[in-house]
Structures are given as structure tokens and as C-alpha cells.
Amino acid sequence: MKDSSITILEKFVLSNREALYRYAYGYVKNAEDASDIFQESIEKAIRSIKSLNDVSNLKCWFYRILSNTAIDFLRKNRRVVYVDFLEEYEALAEEESYDALSLEEALDKIPASLRAIVTLRFYDDMKLSEIAEVMDMNVNTVKTQLYRALKLLKMELEVE
Amino acid sequence: MHTRESFRVAIEGIPVPDTLEQEIKSAFSRHKHMRFVWRYGVASSAVAMALAIVLLNVSPTLAYAISDVPLIGAFVRVVTLNRFENTTAGTHIAIETPVIVTAESGEEAIAESGTGQEASGIIRSLNEKYLEESKALYASLLGEVPEIEAGGGHMNAESGYIIKANDGEILSLGRYFVKSLGSTEETITYDTIDLNNQYVLTLPGLFSDDAYIERISDYIYQTMTEQMAGDDGQVYWLEDEPEYKIEGFKTIDANQSFYINVDRHLVICFDKYSVAPGYMGSPEFEIPTEVISDLLVGQDYIR
Numbered sequence: 001m002k003d004s005s006i007t008i009l010e011k012f013v014l015s016n017r018e019a020l021y022r023y024a025y026g027y028v029k030n031a032e033d034a035s036d037i038f039q040e041s042i043e044k045a046i047r048s049i050k051s052l053n054d055v056s057n058l059k060c061w062f063y064r065i066l067s068n069t070a071i072d073f074l075r076k077n078r079r080v081v082y083v084d085f086l087e088e089y090e091a092l093a094e095e096e097s098y099d100a101l102s103l104e105e106a107l108d109k110i111p112a113s114l115r116a117i118v119t120l121r122f123y124d125d126m127k128l129s130e131i132a133e134v135m136d137m138n139v140n141t142v143k144t145q146l147y148r149a150l151k152l153l154k155m156e157l158e159v160e
Numbered sequence: 161m162h163t164r165e166s167f168r169v170a171i172e173g174i175p176v177p178d179t180l181e182q183e184i185k186s187a188f189s190r191h192k193h194m195r196f197v198w199r200y201g202v203a204s205s206a207v208a209m210a211l212a213i214v215l216l217n218v219s220p221t222l223a224y225a226i227s228d229v230p231l232i233g234a235f236v237r238v239v240t241l242n243r244f245e246n247t248t249a250g251t252h253i254a255i256e257t258p259v260i261v262t263a264e265s266g267e268e269a270i271a272e273s274g275t276g277q278e279a280s281g282i283i284r285s286l287n288e289k290y291l292e293e294s295k296a297l298y299a300s301l302l303g304e305v306p307e308i309e310a311g312g313g314h315m316n317a318e319s320g321y322i323i324k325a326n327d328g329e330i331l332s333l334g335r336y337f338v339k340s341l342g343s344t345e346e347t348i349t350y351d352t353i354d355l356n357n358q359y360v361l362t363l364p365g366l367f368s369d370d371a372y373i374e375r376i377s378d379y380i381y382q383t384m385t386e387q388m389a390g391d392d393g394q395v396y397w398l399e400d401e402p403e404y405k406i407e408g409f410k411t412i413d414a415n416q417s418f419y420i421n422v423d424r425h426l427v428i429c430f431d432k433y434s435v436a437p438g439y440m441g442s443p444e445f446e447i448p449t450e451v452i453s454d455l456l457v458g459q460d461y462i463r
Contacts, residue, residue, distance in 0.1 A: 017176070018180075021180055031177060035183070039438065040437055046188065103166055154161055157164055
């Protein structure tokens, strides 16, 4: 039984490796750190999958490990200062310079959590409820954050 | 205004390293490999005294080198006699096997047979175990070669030994295994041998009761905490991460890997990835003797 869940994990990671790697990259924006975070997430996942009962939510579970590992990494390397959402919003509201940016540049500029959410929705095709699980937020918060991200990125899309 | 398609293009513009697939496979095979070693370790101690040995490679210059310096008393020397090597376009395997040579075992005879069987007692068992384990490791690695070659991957695997102490009373011998396949895995297995009494030391055997487990664990926990506070690069897993069902370091195992160093201090060893992220390597902690002196059975080994 243990072997089969590890095999399922290996298949999942292998077949989604590009999306998973790019997700990690979104947090740290360089190849070396993205590889380290990916490797460490795999280690964590292997060490803990034996106790994961419901393999059906493997995708959310692994993205959550990736997110938390990346946030831990940023915190340890002091590249992120924790501010609560309100402060983050106010800071963003002052940013008027997004107009001139390309999509790539804008993506590099928005906060990591917004980038993660918008990537999960429009690149990994996750449902709002799944994103809520990955980010440990309620669905309404995910929705508001998505609208915010789309506005900053100048993307005209339906959130749901 | 950007579209969903332009968003997809932007994300896919992030280059993915060519080695990613191999790194993932390596991370998973490392896990499988660890299980294999554990099982093999149990089996090998059960059949430790068995088995005909097939000699694969003896260096002809070795006989000469050995008899150059005679051994007296309980002194031993560790030499390499069996080297298993294989090279293909993308892979390289080199496994060196240590043989413990004693005065009594007849150095020339050992050079001729290449096995160390001529030694007696525990030294002979260890020599035989080392050779068996090298052969099993070599066979297992050779089995991986076709798939790695087919996938265009690269593997470098090396095994050898390191001597931590050899003073006529104790021999501390570690056998290491390093394998690079994307990322690098490494394991070191130590044996500390009482040469006069022909005995392989165990961690519980050094202490009068179980109190050493808590004492040493507390010391290591404190040392890890201090190292993390002092240097940003040092990371140990100390806190539980219930979300992934990972437990932080709390205690050493009763039979935690260890050796005794040249200063006759106890050194406690951890496998790579067991208490820290991979870049921390295989952490080791030298335990000051005053931390444990009241718990030791005697001062024979640790001073």
C-alpha cells in the first residue's frame, strides 16, 4: 500500500513537473532556488505520503507543500516582509506604474501570493475551492484576490 | 488588455531545466534505495559468517606494499583490495572495499587471496560483510545503468572508506556511498571495533542505562538551535510540521549511527535528509565527554 501511494506521487510529480517547477519559480524568480524548493517539497511529500489517506486531493496537497516550502524559503532568506492583506492592498493601490509594464514584468512585480493564485486559476486550471485549499484561505478571499490580481495584470477574464 | 492565452505564454516562458525529470526520478529512487540498504543490512548480519568469496581484482603491487611495514600487537591496517568499477558513456561506478589486515592474519596470505578471510573472529566477519555488501551494491547499481543510458542521463556512484581512529585499541571505520543522479545522495555506515577484545561497539553498550538517549538528544537539540541562531545558512528540522506529518528532531535512536574519533570523543551521525535539508549533508555532532561522562560504563573507549 505504501509503495502504491509513492508510485502515484511519483507519476503525478513527473507528469506535472513543468507546471510545478514554474509555480515554485513564481515565488523565487530564479532557477537555482526554484530547483531547491522543488526538491525539498518532493522530500517532504515522500516522507509524509504514507500518512495521506485520500490520494484524490494529491494535487492540492502537493501544491500546498510547494507554497509553504517557498514561503518558508523566502522568510528564511528575508526576501519577504510579512504584512497583512490590508496593508498589502494599500501598498498596491499606490502602484500606478503597472500600466507601462508587459505581462511578464507585471507578474514579477505583484506579490507572490497573488501570482500564485492567478497561476493556479489560469495556468493550472484549478477551481476556486481547490485554490482555497492550497492557499489556506476561504473561497471569498481567493475570489477577491483574483480580481485584484487580474486588475493589476490588465487581464480581462471571468474569475469563475 | 491581456488574454488567458497571453498569460499562458508568459508562464510557459519560464525555462524548465533539462535535468528536472532525472532529478525527480533520483529523489524517488533514493527513497527506494534507502529501504534496500536497510533490508540488506538485516539480512547480511544474519548470514555474516557464510559464503565463498569470488575475487574480482587484486592489485599486484599490494602484496609488496603490505609486507613493507610489519604489524605488531593489536594494530591493524585497512587496505583496499577489491575495486568494482564500470564505466559507460553516461555512468561511472567505482566501489572500493576495505579489508582490515591484522598482524595475525598473515599479510601476504591476505594479499594473495584478496579477501581478508585469513583474519579471525570479528575482523574476518567484518571483512566478509564488507565484501558481500560491496558486491550487492555494485550489482544493484549495474542494474540501473541500462535505463539511465536509455534516458540519456548521467550517474556517478562511488563507495569507499574513511578511517576516523586507529590507535591499536580501537578502529573506527566508515564506509561511504555517494551517488549523483541529478541530486546527490550519500550514506556513511560506521563500525567502531575494540581490537583487543574483538568486539564491535554498540551505542547502548557504552552506557550503563538508557539515560544517554535523552542526555545526548538534549545536547544535540541545543547545538542545532545555537547553530541555526548563529548562521543563516544552517537549517535543521526542529519543529513539527503537522501539515506534512513531519516530526522535527526530538531524540536520537537508541542505536543511532556513531563513531569514536581520534580524541576518543563520541560522534553522533545522521543520514542526509533525516534531520536537515539536503544541502546540509550528513550532519555529525561531537559530544563533549563531560556531557555524558557520568553515564558511561567505563573510560575504556570514550575519554
